[in-house]
Amino acid sequence: MLLSLFCACNQAQVTNVNSRDLRGDIVYQDDEVVFRKLDDHTWIGNGHRTYNESLYLVEGNDRAVLIDAGTRVPGLDKIVAGITSKPVTMILTHGHGDHVGGIGPFPEVWVAQADERMMRNSQRNYSGEVKYITDGQIIDLGGRKLEAMLTPGHTEGSVTFFDKANHYGFSGDAFGSTNLLVFTYLSNVVASAAKVEKYIKENDIKFLFPGHYSGDNLESPQRVTDIKEMCQEVLDGKREPVKSDGNNGGNDLMIDDKGVRITFSSRNGIR
Numbered sequence: 629m630l631l632s633l634f635c636a637c638n639q640a641q642v643t644n645v646n647s648r649d650l651r652g653d654i655v656y657q658d659d660e661v662v663f664r665k666l667d668d669h670t671w672i673g674n675g676h677r678t679y680n681e682s683l684y685l686v687e688g689n690d691r692a693v694l695i696d697a698g699t700r701v702p703g704l705d706k707i708v709a710g711i712t713s714k715p716v717t718m719i720l721t722h723g724h725g726d727h728v729g730g731i732g733p734f735p736e737v738w739v740a741q742a743d744e745r746m747m748r749n750s751q752r753n754y755s756g757e758v759k760y761i762t763d764g765q766i767i768d769l770g771g772r773k774l775e776a777m778l779t780p781g782h783t784e785g786s787v788t789f790f791d792k793a794n795h796y797g798f799s800g801d802a803f804g805s806t807n808l809l810v811f812t813y814l815s816n817v818v819a820s821a822a823k824v825e826k827y828i829k830e831n832d833i834k835f836l837f838p839g840h841y842s843g844d845n846l847e848s849p850q851r852v853t854d855i856k857e858m859c860q861e862v863l864d865g866k867r868e869p870v871k872s873d874g875n876n877g878g879n880d881l882m883i884d885d886k887g888v889r890i891t892f893s894s895r896n897g898i899r
Contacts, residue, residue: 649843650666650846651665651666651843652666655671660675660676660677660698660701660702661673661676661707662674663683663685663707663711666684669772670684670685670687672685673685673701674841675699675700675726677700678840679726679805679842680840681698681726681840683696684798685716686769686772686791686798687712687769687772688768688770692712692715692716692717692769693717693718693767693769695789695798695800696720697718697727697728697730698727699725699726699729701729703733704734705733705734706733718731718737718738719789720740720743720747721786721788721789721798721800721801722739722743722746722782722785722787723745725750725751727800727801728747729750731747731751731754731756732751735756736756736758737754737756737757737758737759738761739759740760740785741760742780743783743786744760744785746783746785761776761778762778763776764777767789772791773791773793774791776788777789778820779799779820779824780819781802781808781810781817781821782800782801782802782810782812782817783812784812786800786802786820787800790831792833795832796833796834796835796837799847800838801838801840802820802839803821803838803855803888804838805838805841805842805845805847806888807840808888808889808891809876809877809879809892811877813896813897813898814862814863814892814898814899817855817859817890821859824836825852825853835849851888854886854888855890858883858885858886858888862883862898863899869881870882870883872891876891877891881894
């Protein structure tokens, strides 16, 4: 299990955690998604449409949650029901289309209020109940708990979920999976990164599973710190951004350093 694997790690191993592909055996596969085992009660699904968009099925003794829903995954409720026998609740790290595409068959979905409109714009026909994730909310799965932390920056309603007992979390696109697109303000990223950095240190969090996990890009504690410092340097005028290229989500400026690219808008990002 991941817990036993990482609790015994020394500092060098933790530093190099991003070089380790933690995805195990395939438990389900079709044309749109492949699910692999992470540990006895955690699975990752990778979609094929938007840079390995990632879904995480997290199981407790009594129930399970599915974190994010990919770009297009028909029958996602039936797929996860074939993996876990526990009732499954749909929760979202944020409202972008590559993370909400499979929510349709779920009777309820949890999302931060700030991203509800974005989610609905992506899935206009969703008819289930929408409930709001709040900062510090505890999701009790029975013998396993997730803690929600609002981490705006990528979007206004980005959320990171922590499994404190197992020393890891699920960050969606809050830290970019090496390519952080900032659709709000750099100051939001700095504040969220500082908040997560503090939690990581206090609770010995080893890494965060990102929203586009390809096997070698876990979000390390160092990356969170690097992102915070890089964005703060831009705000302080100590780091000069350049014109962006490649995958920038429409943003026109970027900084590229320490293994992560951060893109943002020159019009409203630098504040």
